Amino acid sequence: MTIDNGSASRPLVNPLSRRNVLKGAGLGAALAAFGVPLAACGSGSGSGSGGGAAAPAAGKSVPLPTYVPPVKPKPTLEGNGQGLMDVYDSFPLNGPKTVNGPVGDGGEFNFLVMTYGEPAPPLEENVYWQLLNKELNVKVNPIRVPFADFATKFPAMVAGDDLPEVVSIPLYMNVARLPQLAEAQFTDLSDHLSGDAVKKYPNLAGIQEAGWLNGYLNGRIYGVPKSDPVYGAGQIYTKTDVIQAAGANPQPKNLAEFKDLAKAVTNPKAGVYAFGGSISEFLQMAFGVPNKWTRNADGSFTSAYEHPGFIPAIQEMAGMYKSGYFHPDTTMNANQGKVQRDALFRSGKIAMIMDGTRAVGIVADDKDVVFGLMVPFAKDGGKGIYWTGGGAYAMTMLKKTSDKSKIERFLRVLDYIAAPFGSRESFIMSYGVEGADYTVKNGVAVLTTRGQREQDLGLAYIAGGPQVLNDPQGAPGVDKLNYEWQQQVVPNLLANPAQHLYSQTQNSKGAALEQQMQDAITSVFLGREQPSTLAPAVQKWKAGGGDRMAKEFAEAAAQAG
Amino acid sequence: MVVLLLFTYIPLLGSVIAWMDYVPFLGFTGSDWVGWDNFTALFQDSAFWSAVWNTLQITFLQLLLFFPVPILLAVLLNTVAMPFARRFVQSVIYLPHFLSWVVIIALFQQIAGGAGVINRFLITHGASPLDIMTNPQIFKLLLTTQAIWKDAGWGTIIFLAAIAAIDQGLYESAVIDGAGAWNRFWHVTLPGMRPIIVLMLILRLGDSLTVGFEQILLQRDAVGPGAAEVLDTFVYYNGVIDGSWGAATAAGLLKGVVSLFLVLAANKLAHRLGEEGVYRR
Numbered sequence: 001m002t003i004d005n006g007s008a009s010r011p012l013v014n015p016l017s018r019r020n021v022l023k024g025a026g027l028g029a030a031l032a033a034f035g036v037p038l039a040a041c042g043s044g045s046g047s048g049s050g051g052g053a054a055a056p057a058a059g060k061s062v063p064l065p066t067y068v069p070p071v072k073p074k075p076t077l078e079g080n081g082q083g084l085m086d087v088y089d090s091f092p093l094n095g096p097k098t099v100n101g102p103v104g105d106g107g108e109f110n111f112l113v114m115t116y117g118e119p120a121p122p123l124e125e126n127v128y129w130q131l132l133n134k135e136l137n138v139k140v141n142p143i144r145v146p147f148a149d150f151a152t153k154f155p156a157m158v159a160g161d162d163l164p165e166v167v168s169i170p171l172y173m174n175v176a177r178l179p180q181l182a183e184a185q186f187t188d189l190s191d192h193l194s195g196d197a198v199k200k201y202p203n204l205a206g207i208q209e210a211g212w213l214n215g216y217l218n219g220r221i222y223g224v225p226k227s228d229p230v231y232g233a234g235q236i237y238t239k240t241d242v243i244q245a246a247g248a249n250p251q252p253k254n255l256a257e258f259k260d261l262a263k264a265v266t267n268p269k270a271g272v273y274a275f276g277g278s279i280s281e282f283l284q285m286a287f288g289v290p291n292k293w294t295r296n297a298d299g300s301f302t303s304a305y306e307h308p309g310f311i312p313a314i315q316e317m318a319g320m321y322k323s324g325y326f327h328p329d330t331t332m333n334a335n336q337g338k339v340q341r342d343a344l345f346r347s348g349k350i351a352m353i354m355d356g357t358r359a360v361g362i363v364a365d366d367k368d369v370v371f372g373l374m375v376p377f378a379k380d381g382g383k384g385i386y387w388t389g390g391g392a393y394a395m396t397m398l399k400k401t402s403d404k405s406k407i408e409r410f411l412r413v414l415d416y417i418a419a420p421f422g423s424r425e426s427f428i429m430s431y432g433v434e435g436a437d438y439t440v441k442n443g444v445a446v447l448t449t450r451g452q453r454e455q456d457l458g459l460a461y462i463a464g465g466p467q468v469l470n471d472p473q474g475a476p477g478v479d480k481l482n483y484e485w486q487q488q489v490v491p492n493l494l495a496n497p498a499q500h501l502y503s504q505t506q507n508s509k510g511a512a513l514e515q516q517m518q519d520a521i522t523s524v525f526l527g528r529e530q531p532s533t534l535a536p537a538v539q540k541w542k543a544g545g546g547d548r549m550a551k552e553f554a555e556a557a558a559q560a561g
Numbered sequence: 562m563v564v565l566l567l568f569t570y571i572p573l574l575g576s577v578i579a580w581m582d583y584v585p586f587l588g589f590t591g592s593d594w595v596g597w598d599n600f601t602a603l604f605q606d607s608a609f610w611s612a613v614w615n616t617l618q619i620t621f622l623q624l625l626l627f628f629p630v631p632i633l634l635a636v637l638l639n640t641v642a643m644p645f646a647r648r649f650v651q652s653v654i655y656l657p658h659f660l661s662w663v664v665i666i667a668l669f670q671q672i673a674g675g676a677g678v679i680n681r682f683l684i685t686h687g688a689s690p691l692d693i694m695t696n697p698q699i700f701k702l703l704l705t706t707q708a709i710w711k712d713a714g715w716g717t718i719i720f721l722a723a724i725a726a727i728d729q730g731l732y733e734s735a736v737i738d739g740a741g742a743w744n745r746f747w748h749v750t751l752p753g754m755r756p757i758i759v760l761m762l763i764l765r766l767g768d769s770l771t772v773g774f775e776q777i778l779l780q781r782d783a784v785g786p787g788a789a790e791v792l793d794t795f796v797y798y799n800g801v802i803d804g805s806w807g808a809a810t811a812a813g814l815l816k817g818v819v820s821l822f823l824v825l826a827a828n829k830l831a832h833r834l835g836e837e838g839v840y841r842r
């Protein structure tokens with residue numbers, strides 16, 4: 001596949017040395033690969049963004065886009081600025097228009113996006129797609145890379161110079177050398193977005209700073225984010241009916257109760273097990289392990305791997321594996337399987353799964369599944385900490401061009417896509433054509449099967465401000481359940497101080513180093529190695545680059561102030 | 562010739578990135594030259610040597626266990642007299658070749674996995690389950706078994722053709738001379754197939770270090786890198802995912818050089834034994 005790269009097919013890299021390009025850059029995004037080995041997907045755990053202002057090299061450092069809170073309808077349950085999300089019972093039918101004037105120019109809008117489900121039906125049969133083409137006044141043409149292929153396909157597309165005009169990169173996929181990639185191949189959007197300039201695109205102005213930081217590189221703005229809820233770590237979904245049938249308590253208050261629960265639900269003869277994949281993050285949080293890094297009083301950085309709780313947490317998990325609380329397919333589910341694992345959860349063969357916050361909607365899709373969310377606890381009782389994420393799910397960028405009209409068209413299209421919940425545009429994006437894609441029952445829009453299928457163009461993944469909880473078609477009460485869980489968790493959120501800092505070592509070696517650590521953790525978890533091998537593994541990680549990362553983060557943090 | 566030049570030899574020049582810190586979007590001119598750094602880093606990495614050792618073990622096992630299977634199958638198939646039955650069996654044994662590794666590994670998992678048919682039976686009858694899919698000790702045998710199941714049937718095609726090319730007159734003469742089934746096989750079929758067998762062996766050696774990236778990647782976590790890291794997965798985890806194309810190419814290049822030596826050695830041996838090998842001397 002060769003797509004027109006415009007003027008950018010041979011990147012004109014400004015005569016900077018790579019070192020300069022990298023210094024204190026932003027966008028370090030997603031290079032840490034702090035994935036969970038056995039249940040990485042969806043937990044949104046991989047990031048470790050770079051960001052922050054730094055030595056101006058490419059151009060003058062610019063301020064982030066000014067935040068103008070969007071006008072929102074009154075929520076059923078009100079959220080807050082700390083990350084508690086607004087809950088709505090249904091989508092308002094006649095929302096205000098937020099985009100005025102023409103959007104596109106009738107030309108093609110080719111964009112690369114990672115998708116999860118079945119591709120939407122072709123344009124001729126897809127009235128939703130036709131409607132969006134008309135609304136956006138472009139030919140929407142998604143170039144889909146399935147979730148399972150992204151890690152292998154994307155580097156190949158970069159190497160082969162096959163990227164389309166617009167590229168949306170899910171940050172948790174830890175794309176290698178993203179900052180250099182952005183500098184070399186994508187358009188600097190600073191002049192159009194920095195400070196008050198963003199007000200020309202009101203919906204983009206409704207995206208908060210935490211999102212923009214992910215595309216803020218070297219003091220310049222390279223990407224438009226799709227904001228993410230703050231919940232960055234895995235959370236435990238409990239199959240309440242199975243747990244209650246076993247006479248156990250789905251909300252343990254400490255580690256001992258948690259283990260009692262695991263023991264009570266496990267019944268190999270019936271093929272029922274407590275867990276189906278790693279719960280490493282959850283246990284680490286219970287043991288008080290910080291979110292990837294700690295910034296000490298003297299400004300130095302210490303890795304979470306060196307926290308006294310890290311090794312005991314893994315050891316605890318290994319002990320539970322040895323006790324037989326994990327489904328025998330746990331190891332294989334690593335690759336083949338989130339789908340398989342989720343199916344086992346639905347059918348009650350696995351009582352608890354750890355997954356990211358986005359999985360709530362997926363689980364709730366099946367109305368018959370009775371489930372709950374476990375509130376994180378500290379190992380000896382009391383509130384447990386909970387790690388936040390990088391603030392954005394994806395970053396969408398435009399291939400390098402100096403054509404002002406191209407840049408403005410790109411931003412207008414994204415402005416439409418980023419329309420906030422409650423607006424007319426957001427309604428169209430979520431529901432499509434009345435009669436075909438949705439019907440109105442008692443004043444509530446309900447997606448038809450056709451509507452659900454036609455939507456998967458990937459547009460929803462590429463730009464947007466804060467998300468809300470609104471799942472009128474999911475399992476009853478799911479939004480309230482999630483809201484209540486968030487209420488418990490929000491006071492104990494813990495951020496990664498290195499989240500938006502840049503480290504050259506992490507950028508070039510982070511993924512391989514992280515893989516080494518994850519291999520070591522998995523080996524101990526599955527009982528192939530003794531827990532005592534973890535300490536040397538951490539030392540190896542430090543010597544191989546961990547120490548340099550700590551130093552570089554400390555420097556970047558000092559520079560950022 | 563032009564096509565060969567364009568698509569085979571010119572891309573080979575790309576190997577220079579083994580001596581660079583190559584960044585695709587900066588191109589050849591924008592990337593830094595790093596001399597032998599990529600190679601020294603590789604040689605100093607114990608994980609690399611472990612990957613080499615695993616690769617060689619798997620190569621050897623597959624050669625020993627996998628290579629003879631299609632030959633035997635072809636000979637057996639050749640003895641099936643009814644054309645219908647023969648074609649039916651052929652179709653059935655070709656089929657697995659067209660399944661992807663994901664499907665095949667899922668099948669193995671369903672049968673031999675911790676929650677598979679065998680172990681469910683054992684658990685429900687009070688016996689302790691067998692650890693087949695996640696046992697690092699037998700992982701290489703498991704890989705070979707999977708490879709045989711998938712590709713042995715497909716591998717028979719060329720050998721069947723070789724058998725078909727044997728002069729039927731030789732069999733008739735052999736029968737007249739009083740040769741039984743075994744003697745016909747040993748003195749007619751096998752010698753008739755020998756040039757093809759040797760040729761296939763040499764070709765196989767050429768890419769024998771490519772022991773199955775997808776197959777191994779899918780099962781790597783189940784047994785750990787100690788048993789399952791091979792050159793290809795090593796390159797993936799240490800080069801591709803970090804965008805360290807230089808280091809990845811260095812490892813790939815080394816693999817190519819070793820393969821070349823394997824082919825040359827096998828060819829030399831073939832010539833010594835009086836066979837043609839891949840080319841006539």
